[in-house]
Amino acid sequence: MNLIGGQLMDDKQARAALGHINEMILNTLSGEPLTAGRVIAACDSLSKKIGSGAYLPLLLARGIFPEKAEKELAEAAHMLSKEYLEKRLEIEFDDSFGEIAIFEGGKVRQMWKPLGTLFHIAAGNMDALPAFSVIEGLLTGNINILKLPGGDDGLSVEILRELIKFEPLIADYVFVFNIPSEDIEAMRAMAGVADAVIVWGGDAAVSAVRKLAAPDTRIIEWGHKISFAYVSGEPSDAELEGIAENICETDQLLCSSCQGIFIDTEDYNEVTRFAGRFFEILQRRSAEMPLPDDPYRTAQKTLELYTEELESASIQKRVYRGDACNRSACGVIASPDSALRSSYQFRNCWVKPLPENRILAELLSYKNHLQTVALLCEPEDRGRLEAIFAKTGIVHITDGKNMSKEYPGLPHDGEFSLRRYMKRLSVKS
């Protein structure tokens, strides 16, 4: 579904609209500016409506488990609340949002202004992510063109329509197109009118956008990332529960999800011992939060873990795998190498050795692909290990439980995203 000027349109109408998107943008720019205050008020109204349970049936109808749906809605309500958004602006702009700074003895003023028009190319990697990307653009006063991901479920358009009901001015600032990325001509048309292209997706998507956008268009990349846990010393069961919780809550699908665990050791026996211990915890936690039954997913996970098991007959590795009554088919694979890899996902993780003195050498090559590390260690080692991870591409050091938890002002992949959607304007009178 397409959403232009607050109106739902079919693909044919939307394509016609794309033909004169320039004029529509000019109209919006010449009209009333959209202030952060108005956007926040609309988001807060939506947050309250979400909090009242109004959308729960909608998520349940999509086949999401009640516990998960409630959790997701509570999180969305929290992130759209006035307090949260105001705190975000305060932290991301260091109290300078909406302020005019005076320099040069009063002759120069500096202030934050919107970049203008943002073109969001959203990946379908999280429910409602496209809408959240647009909301960031709205908060910073920008006009937003959104290209929906393939196979979009319509949730983002519903959220944006709700916001428009609360604040009709937003209608002029949102253009949602349901056009496939293969339509290069349309993609160029959308990129052509944008001051910046915001791309969410893997290396292939990012490379495609680099080719698509003209040199005068800024590219803001939110690429795919990988996250893991690092364990030094003897962590408590509670700390490991935290990692297991992240693995089960996110099914390892997020950039911040734990894919595997590095152990600070050279000794493979320690790795297998840890893997066995962690498997018990993961299995228990997984059974408490069952996945919906899906023979296709289960079959794939079974084949992957079973193949690992077969390989362990001739290659040094050890597979701990869930019993038949555990439909999550979760597993832990211990191997002696230290290569960073994505997991099989859906509650399967690797455990590998990585002694402190090899962290830098192993992780440096992954540069910008790294994101979060859950650091579990003795208090006296913490500072030293943090300093080592800080030298790699890692941008977020936390504990297992909080790997994928948001807080207002949490930098996104090491940057304040709202700042990137604005420019610093200097005016000399």
Add this chain to the structure above:
Amino acid sequence: MKGTDARKCLFYHKNPYEAEKTADLFLQAVRENLLFHMEHCPTYADILKARHFSPDDLKTEAGLWKIPVLPTLYFKRNRLFSMPEDQLSVSATSSGTQGAQSVVGFDANSMRLGVAMMTRFLSYHKLISKIPTNYLILGYEPSEHTQTGAVKTAHGITRFAPALHREYALKDTGSGYEPNPEGVKKALFRYAKSGFPVRLVGFPSYLWRLVGELEKRGISIKLHRDSKVLLGGGWKQFSGKQIESEKLFETVEKTLGIARQNCFEFFSAVEHPLPYLKCKNGHFHETIYSRVIVRDVKTLEPVPDGQIGLLSFITPLVGSMPLLSVVTDDLAAVYPEKTSDCEISTRFFDLKGRAGVGGIKTCTVEASELLKGENL
């Protein structure tokens, strides 16, 4: 591995559906094949040992499922041979729609048995012809730079009716492939006039695109009445959605004039290179050359007939590598003999989709992207 009597008798047996008559032969050939691989493939022997399987456990057909089953994923990640690789006459890879490819190699004797089996199988289904035939291959042209199994299968099948001409939907450019819509169209019109039968061979999705295009343009030609459509593999290839086979064959009849009874649908896998043909009721029947076992998606143990699970096979065809017991990525259900109500009385299976996570949403870096960043 020399073609021992049991193995040779089995694959040279004339009727591919005489299961009862050949049951002892099958079990004997399986036993021989198992022992051969154990002796000649140390990794395979390790696997059997690790899974606590001994050939002595193999006493009846009911125990066949206990032979440790190897997933296609295993062959995508490991080379597993029971003969020196340089002695293998053919090396093919799977079509590899999901990245990794299997390396499989066949020795001359296994190839001979395979050809004998294929000849008997196709002969039974009256698909061998002496009449010169024009071919339209709905897939890749064979070349030096590609080894995909589908290419070889498509090419191999052109040997069962003498080829006058072969036209390919994807032409070899020397370093890659390019679509050949003009060549295909010209060939079709030429074939229609030539007075010889035509065989269209390849992926259903490619055929769907071709006849869809003809239908859209209102083109309808009449190919020779003995013309045939032989399809195999990838129904989803590039359409992204399942094409209904009956709808496809209707369009084939409308645009090319090939009758429904001349359209055949095969199932095979690179790791299990045996033919299965869909009967008139839409089922793939078990042959005397193999046994079909549908396995539980969690335990990999057999499920009762009619229940959905992972499709796996047992066959003693191959000597060069332990393809004795393999499990595919396909989900299927198997049904008992004599329940299909067609001329074939053996057990049969219906495909029920592929293992995997549909519409997965993730922002984790993919494995291939990480490998690029790896320090070598």
